Amino acid sequence: MAIYRRDIRQVAKKFEEKLTDLLWMCSREELQQFIIGYAKEQPDIHDALQNFLLPDVGSTGYPDYKKRVTQLLKAGQDDRGVRKGADDGLTSIVDELNRMIWKAERYAGKRQYKEALGITLTVMEQIALSVDNIYDHDGELVYTCNEAESVVEEIIKGDIPDALLETIVPRLKELREIDTFEAYGLADIDFLLLSASLKTSDADTALNLLSNAIKEESNPYRCTEMVKTMLRILEKEGRTKEYRQTVDKYSFLPDIMRMRFEWLAEKNDWTGILKMLDKNMALAEQEHRRGDVINLKESKLEVYQLMNDTENVREMATELFYTGREPMVQYHLLKKTVPENEWPDFLDRLLSNSKNYPGRSVNAEIFIEERQWEKLMDWVWEHTRLSSSYDSAEPYEKYLVKHRPERLLDMYRLRLINYAYGHTGREHYRLIAKTMQRLQNYPGGEALVKELAEVFHTYYRNRPAMMEELKLFICKR
Numbered sequence: 001m002a003i004y005r006r007d008i009r010q011v012a013k014k015f016e017e018k019l020t021d022l023l024w025m026c027s028r029e030e031l032q033q034f035i036i037g038y039a040k041e042q043p044d045i046h047d048a049l050q051n052f053l054l055p056d057v058g059s060t061g062y063p064d065y066k067k068r069v070t071q072l073l074k075a076g077q078d079d080r081g082v083r084k085g086a087d088d089g090l091t092s093i094v095d096e097l098n099r100m101i102w103k104a105e106r107y108a109g110k111r112q113y114k115e116a117l118g119i120t121l122t123v124m125e126q127i128a129l130s131v132d133n134i135y136d137h138d139g140e141l142v143y144t145c146n147e148a149e150s151v152v153e154e155i156i157k158g159d160i161p162d163a164l165l166e167t168i169v170p171r172l173k174e175l176r177e178i179d180t181f182e183a184y185g186l187a188d189i190d191f192l193l194l195s196a197s198l199k200t201s202d203a204d205t206a207l208n209l210l211s212n213a214i215k216e217e218s219n220p221y222r223c224t225e226m227v228k229t230m231l232r233i234l235e236k237e238g239r240t241k242e243y244r245q246t247v248d249k250y251s252f253l254p255d256i257m258r259m260r261f262e263w264l265a266e267k268n269d270w271t272g273i274l275k276m277l278d279k280n281m282a283l284a285e286q287e288h289r290r291g292d293v294i295n296l297k298e299s300k301l302e303v304y305q306l307m308n309d310t311e312n313v314r315e316m317a318t319e320l321f322y323t324g325r326e327p328m329v330q331y332h333l334l335k336k337t338v339p340e341n342e343w344p345d346f347l348d349r350l351l352s353n354s355k356n357y358p359g360r361s362v363n364a365e366i367f368i369e370e371r372q373w374e375k376l377m378d379w380v381w382e383h384t385r386l387s388s389s390y391d392s393a394e395p396y397e398k399y400l401v402k403h404r405p406e407r408l409l410d411m412y413r414l415r416l417i418n419y420a421y422g423h424t425g426r427e428h429y430r431l432i433a434k435t436m437q438r439l440q441n442y443p444g445g446e447a448l449v450k451e452l453a454e455v456f457h458t459y460y461r462n463r464p465a466m467m468e469e470l471k472l473f474i475c476k477r
Helices: 015-025 028-041 044-053 065-076 087-109 113-133 140-157 162-176 189-199 203-216 220-237 240-249 254-266 270-286 290-306 310-323 327-337 340-352 361-369 373-383 394-403 405-422 426-439 445-460 464-469
Strands: none
Touching: 028 044, 065 087, 065 113, 087 113, 087 140, 113 140, 113 162, 140 189, 162 189, 189 203, 189 220, 203 220, 220 240, 220 254, 240 254, 254 270, 254 290, 270 290, 290 310, 310 327, 327 340, 327 361, 340 361, 361 373, 361 394, 373 394, 373 405, 394 405, 405 426, 405 445, 426 445, 426 464, 445 464
16 A cells, blocks of 8 residues: 655645634634733733734834725715615724724824824714715714714823824814714814814913804803813913803803802802802703703702701702602601601601602602501502513512511402403413512412412413413412
8 A cells, every 4th residue: 555645845834824824713702812811921912912003103014094994984885775774884894993993092092192193083084074875874983983083082182292283273174174074963073173273372362262162052061161171271371350250151051150159158158159059040940951950959958058047958858859869868858857746747748749749669768768568558559560571569578578468469469360361471471470489488478379370270271371381380289
C-alpha cells in the first residue's frame, strides 16, 4: 500500500490568512473573552488596540468618515415602498453610526476634540442630508443624530482650544442651512451655534446674544441653561447688581426662582417669597403647567413650615393631599399638626371630601396606618379586581388575613366563581389555580378551596384545560 505524505509547504498559509480563518471560527463573545484574558498577561494590548481604533487625524489609519457615513446611509435609502418594514438593514446602519459616535466620545475623553468633532459633525450632516430618503419609522436616525449633537454640545462646553472653537462656528453655520435638522428634530443647530459663539465673544456681546436667544426659546430647560450662563458671566465679571436683577427677571423659571428663594430666606423675608411664589403660580396656572403649580405649592408649604404657620401648613398640606405627588407625606404632616383629639374627625372629613377619589390607593395605605381594618376590607372589596394579569387585592391580604379573614375568603369565593363563569382559556385557569393555591394556606382556606373545586368540577367538567390546571385540587375532593 502506497503511503502518501502531505507536503506541508503546499498547504501552509500566510500568517494573516490563518488569523482570518480563526476569526471566522469565533463569535464576538469568544473574541471578547480572549482579548480580555490575553490583556491580563499583555497589558500593552489595550494601548495598541486603542491606537488602532482611535488613530490621529492625518495618520495613515485615520478613516475617511465622510465617505464611510455617506456609503452607509446610501445603502439605507429606499424607494419609499420596497423596503418598508425591513428594519434589519437600518438597524445595522444605526449600530455602525453609534459605534462611530462612541469613538467620538472616546476621542473627546482623550481631549482629541478635532477627531471627535470630525466624526460627530459628519454623522449629523449626512443624516440630515439623507433622512428624507430613508424609511425611519422608529426614529432611530433621529435618536442617533441627537446623540451626536450631545457629544458636540459637551465638547463646546468643555475646555476646547480657542483656535478649534473658531472653526466650529462657520461649520455650524453651514449645517444651519440644512432645513431637515429643524424639520425632523435632528439637532438644535442654533443652540450649538449660540454656545460656540458665546465662548468666542466678550462679556457684553455674550450677554446680548443670550438675552435675544432667551426671547426666542420655547424650551424651559434650554431657557434655564441660558440664564445660568448669563449669571456665570455676570458673576465672573463681578457685576453683582446685574446678577441680582437677572435672577429677579427670570425667577419664573423654577431653578432661578430657587436662587431668589434662598436669598430671601436668608433674610427671613417670607412675605417676599410668598409674593414671588404666588406670581409664578398664577403664570403657571395660566399656561396650564400643572407640574409647576404643584411644585410651587410645595414651596409655599415649605415657607409656611419655616414660619411655623400651623393654619396655613394644614390648609396647604390638605390641598396637596388631593392634588400633589406624595399624598402620604401630606397625611403624616397633617397628623403632626392636627391635635390628637381632633384627628379622627379631621381624617374622616379629609377622606370623605369629594376631592378625594375613593379608588386612590392612598386611602388603603391610611386605613392600614390607622389600623382601620373594616374600612380597609370595604375598600379592597370595592376597589380591587381579579384580572388575568394581576390580582390587585393581593398586596392587602397580609393585613386582612390577620384581621378580617372571613370577609377576605368570602370576597375570593365570589370573585373566583364569577371569574370562572366569565373567562375561558388556559391563562385564566392558571390564575384561578394560583389564587386557590395561595388561599389554602390561610385560616379556613382549605375548606374554601375544597368548596370551589367541587363547584368548578360540577359546572365546568367539560372544560378539559380547566380540569387539567385544577387537577391538584380536583383530586383532593
